[in-house]
Amino acid sequence: MSQGPQPQLPSGLKRFVASPAGRAFIALLLVLVVGVVFNADQAFFKIGTHRDTLRQASVYGILACGMTLVIISGGIDLAVGSVLALVAVCGAKMAIHWGWSGWLVIPASLVVGAAAGGVSGVVTARLRVQPFIATLAMMVLARGAAKYASGGMKVSTAVQNADGTYRYVDVPALFRAIDTRILGGNLSMVTVIFLFCVAIAWIALSKHCWGRYLYAIGGNEESSRLSGVPVLAAKTCAYVASGMFAAVAGLCQAAQEQQGDPEAGAGYELIAIAMVVIGGTSLMGGRGGIGLTLLGVLTIGYLDKILSINAVPEAGRLMLTGIIIVAAVLTQRRNRT
Amino acid sequence: MTGITKRFGEVTVLREVSFDVCPGEVHVLAGENGAGKSTLIKILAGIHTEFAGTLEFNGRPARPRSPLEANALGVAVIHQELSLIGLMSVADNIFLGRTPVRAGLVCDARQREEAAHWVRQLGLDLDVRRPVEQFPIAVQQLIEIAKALSQNARVIVMDEPTSALNAPDVEKLFALIQSLKQRGCGIVYISHKMEEIERIADRITVLRDGRWIGTTPAKNLPRAKFIEWMVGRDLGEQFPRRAPNPGSERLRVENFSVFPGGSSAKAAIRNASFSVRAGEILGIGGLQGSGGSELFFGLFGAYGGRTQGSVRLDGKEIHFTSPRQAIESGVAMLTNDRKATGLVLSLPIVANATLAALRELSSAGWRRPARERAAAEQTTQSLQLRAASLDAEVGTLSGGNQQKVAIAKWLQTRPRLLLLDEPTRGIDVAAKREIYQLMDRWTAEGIAILLISSEMPELLSLSDRIAVLHRGRITAGFTRAQATPEAVLAAAMGQDHFAANAEISNP
Numbered sequence: 011m012s013q014g015p016q017p018q019l020p021s022g023l024k025r026f027v028a029s030p031a032g033r034a035f036i037a038l039l040l041v042l043v044v045g046v047v048f049n050a051d052q053a054f055f056k057i058g059t060h061r062d063t064l065r066q067a068s069v070y071g072i073l074a075c076g077m078t079l080v081i082i083s084g085g086i087d088l089a090v091g092s093v094l095a096l097v098a099v100c101g102a103k104m105a106i107h108w109g110w111s112g113w114l115v116i117p118a119s120l121v122v123g124a125a126a127g128g129v130s131g132v133v134t135a136r137l138r139v140q141p142f143i144a145t146l147a148m149m150v151l152a153r154g155a156a157k158y159a160s161g162g163m164k165v166s167t168a169v170q171n172a173d174g175t176y177r178y179v180d181v182p183a184l185f186r187a188i189d190t191r192i193l194g195g196n197l198s199m200v201t202v203i204f205l206f207c208v209a210i211a212w213i214a215l216s217k218h219c220w221g222r223y224l225y226a227i228g229g230n231e232e233s234s235r236l237s238g239v240p241v242l243a244a245k246t247c248a249y250v251a252s253g254m255f256a257a258v259a260g261l262c263q264a265a266q267e268q269q270g271d272p273e274a275g276a277g278y279e280l281i282a283i284a285m286v287v288i289g290g291t292s293l294m295g296g297r298g299g300i301g302l303t304l305l306g307v308l309t310i311g312y313l314d315k316i317l318s319i320n321a322v323p324e325a326g327r328l329m330l331t332g333i334i335i336v337a338a339v340l341t342q343r344r345n346r347t
Numbered sequence: 348m349t350g351i352t353k354r355f356g357e358v359t360v361l362r363e364v365s366f367d368v369c370p371g372e373v374h375v376l377a378g379e380n381g382a383g384k385s386t387l388i389k390i391l392a393g394i395h396t397e398f399a400g401t402l403e404f405n406g407r408p409a410r411p412r413s414p415l416e417a418n419a420l421g422v423a424v425i426h427q428e429l430s431l432i433g434l435m436s437v438a439d440n441i442f443l444g445r446t447p448v449r450a451g452l453v454c455d456a457r458q459r460e461e462a463a464h465w466v467r468q469l470g471l472d473l474d475v476r477r478p479v480e481q482f483p484i485a486v487q488q489l490i491e492i493a494k495a496l497s498q499n500a501r502v503i504v505m506d507e508p509t510s511a512l513n514a515p516d517v518e519k520l521f522a523l524i525q526s527l528k529q530r531g532c533g534i535v536y537i538s539h540k541m542e543e544i545e546r547i548a549d550r551i552t553v554l555r556d557g558r559w560i561g562t563t564p565a566k567n568l569p570r571a572k573f574i575e576w577m578v579g580r581d582l583g584e585q586f587p588r589r590a591p592n593p594g595s596e597r598l599r600v601e602n603f604s605v606f607p608g609g610s611s612a613k614a615a616i617r618n619a620s621f622s623v624r625a626g627e628i629l630g631i632g633g634l635q636g637s638g639g640s641e642l643f644f645g646l647f648g649a650y651g652g653r654t655q656g657s658v659r660l661d662g663k664e665i666h667f668t669s670p671r672q673a674i675e676s677g678v679a680m681l682t683n684d685r686k687a688t689g690l691v692l693s694l695p696i697v698a699n700a701t702l703a704a705l706r707e708l709s710s711a712g713w714r715r716p717a718r719e720r721a722a723a724e725q726t727t728q729s730l731q732l733r734a735a736s737l738d739a740e741v742g743t744l745s746g747g748n749q750q751k752v753a754i755a756k757w758l759q760t761r762p763r764l765l766l767l768d769e770p771t772r773g774i775d776v777a778a779k780r781e782i783y784q785l786m787d788r789w790t791a792e793g794i795a796i797l798l799i800s801s802e803m804p805e806l807l808s809l810s811d812r813i814a815v816l817h818r819g820r821i822t823a824g825f826t827r828a829q830a831t832p833e834a835v836l837a838a839a840m841g842q843d844h845f846a847a848n849a850e851i852s853n854p
Contacts, residue, residue, distance in 0.1 A: 216714075217713060217714055218712055218713060218714060219705050219706060219709050219712050219713075219714055220712070221714075222698060222702075222705060222714065223705075225691075225693075225694060225698070226691045226694060226698070226702055228693075229691035229692065229693040229694055230687075230688075230690065230691045230692065230693075232687065232688050233687075233688055233689055233690055233691050234691065234702070235649070235670060236647070236649055236670050236680065236682060236688055236689075237670070237674075237702045237703040237756065238669075238670050238671040238673075238674040238675075238702075238703050239702065240671065296691065296693040296694070297693050
């Protein structure tokens with residue numbers, strides 16, 4: 011409307027409620043209110059409940075950080091659950107069986123995750139395979155690699171000797187460091203790691219050119235290419251980053267279980283996607299943010315916790331979660347005029 | 348339609364507007380972007396259902412509450428972006444939503460027969476079983492009209508129907524409009540192109556800022572008065588173009604060929620040779636699909652270097668393999684479709700305006716938001732962009748303002764050579780004139796411009812020299828004094844004509 015009347019900006023509160031962040035925040039508030047009302051044994055007022063909620067949501071949350079980057083660029087990464095398992099197995103092998111120090115295990119694990127993400131990225135960005143297909147293939151491939159690396163068994167502290175007997179080794183220092191609590195036992199280390207991942211993703215998205223490029227590519231890839239945006243590199247890096255976040259999640263998972271399970275992380279990618287979407291990041295790409303994902307992680311995390319402290323059986327919990335995901339996304343829908 | 352008032356929230360977009368269409372007339376609905384034309388049409392088409400005022404069809408009051416009800420009342424709208432489904436057959440598209448069924452099963456044979464009947468009525472001979480996307484855009488538009496006729500439409504609304512058509516197809520469309528008139532159809536015609544309006548309008552209604560300005564027989568409305576009605580003031584000269592003062596040679600292209608699909612495939616541009624000087628506008632004429640856009644993409648490195656021949660920018664031999672390289676060398680390309688290839692509609696103005704120069708505005712990859720904002724503010728102000736805030740999403744802006752954002756993005760890269768592909772497509776008269784003024788200003792600052800335009804007056808009045816393309820080959824070169832509409836059109840149809848002093852050739 012070049013000379014037509016401009017719509018008036020609504021008041022601050024109204025605008026907040028209408029924004030994706032506002033709606034994600036309201037969804038989280040609703041969940042918390044439910045928690046306060048249905049408060050079996052006053053569990054909701056105990057700090058331990060919140061600590062455990064955050065701890066349980068953290069591994070998913072770390073995956074959701076990488077997923078946010080990929081989804082904003084207009085893609086999707088279905089491989090994160092399998093990459094988590096691959097890194098959990100490799101990390102456990104390195105830390106438990108080979109006795110490597112954490113300073114070696116962490117970078118090596120990140121390289122494994124980055125390599126898996128890099129392959130997904132190159133296949134989607136350069137070879138132009140649809141991200142859904144490319145990462146679906148990587149999901150199967152990484153699961154296979156996890157089983158190959160582990161020989162199909164959990165990599166635990168029971169190490170098989172050459173003569174077939176078992177000896178038990180200590181839980182490695184790295185795993186103990188990750189699976190610890192700080193602040194007088196009130197905050198789990200994995201939650202700190204998760205928040206650290208959120209911070210890194212936030213810096214990448216809002217402080218670096220790369221983040222702006224991801225939004226631009228997700229919004230309109232051809233316009234971005236013609237504006238000189240390095241589309242291939244930016245997209246590939248998004249998958250690499252997602253793979254590296256999956257590696258971090260894999261180490262956390264292995265540390266918590268004190269073993270590397272090749273079956274770990276199955277279905278985690280879908281929970282991570284749900285967390286991103288409930289936050290309000292558009293699956294079409296180009297819109298959203300890591301702050302929204304944080305709200306989504308908390309919403310699903312608390313929802314699950316509240317249902318479990320009220321002794322809702324797992325069957326009911328899953329069904330309710332499904333319904334609530336749809337309801338949340340419906341409220342997120344952009345108003346069309 | 349009488350006394351139509353429509354509000355979106357606090358904003359009144361239509362105020363007491365009245366509009367009518369008689370059988371057998373072309374009623375042009377005119378006004379700048381944002382004047383309320385599309386809102387009025389959407390009310391007529393049953394898309395907007397909340398409004399004040401009355402609608403009458405054949406004297407009986409009615410109020411369409413959905414597009415389907417509007418169809419039943421005899422209203423068909425052919426939108427600017429066609430609403431056909433590319434992968435479905437012509438017949439399926441014509442009968443979409445009204446598929447003839449027998450015992451719950453689609454009656455394919457009958458649908459084909461009837462579809463073929465309607466298509467023949469328009470003088471088309473095509474296989475209605477083929478998917479729509481296999482036909483050129485002009486034919487697709489006719490298929491839309493066939494669909495409208497098959498719905499027994501009494502009022503057909505055409506929203507900028509010629510924006511994607513070339514000259515011969517426009518002629519065909521106008522002939523068809525004549526025959527639709529003779530059948531007694533009323534046509535509502537929306538267009539920004541003066542020449543078209545003058546040719547086919549029987550009556551004209553002008554809207555401005557949501558108000559009805561006037562309705563009058565077309566012959567009573569001279570062009571100056573018409574423009575005054577639309578913009579509310581006298582615009583003065585339509586094409587401001589000072590005498591050019593060309594400087595040194597900016598771009599020289601010799602034997603340039605472009606292969607969008609790789610060198611084994613067909614060339615979109617063959618052996619083109621031309622040059623443009625600093626401060627000069629070289630117009631590129633030609634029909635739709637003659638290769639102008641491909642020439643730009645090739646020069647800009649957007650085909651990844653799948654080009655042959657020699658290109659010299661300020662005397663330096665160049666061969667761009669990516670848009671990034673072109674941008675860094677001072678070349679900018681405004682594409683002909685700002686929504687599909689120009690802008691990122693989901694991002695705010697400031698992000699779009701700085702996208703092409705983001706790396707230069709950042710330090711070592713780290714963004715400097717304050718610097719970005721200052722830069723975007725400066726360029727958008729110099730373009731007189733009208734927006735509530737730089738944080739507004741570009742998708743919410745009008746066409747003219749969107750185009751200004753796209754231009755702002757390229758000015759930010761401080762170009763030496765501007766490739767402008769249909770810079771005024773789909774924007775209103777006032778915004779067009781502003782862009783003409785800007786082009787004049789840029790050339791005065793020493794920027795060289797290559798201009799593609801399918802609007803003949805625009806091409807003839809702005810270009811200092813004109814090269815005409817026909818199927819990827821340059822068929823003519825004119826200086827401004829030599830170019831006439833007839834000569835340019837003849838060259839666009841394939842007739843060679845090289846004026847001696849135009850410095851354009853195609854051996």
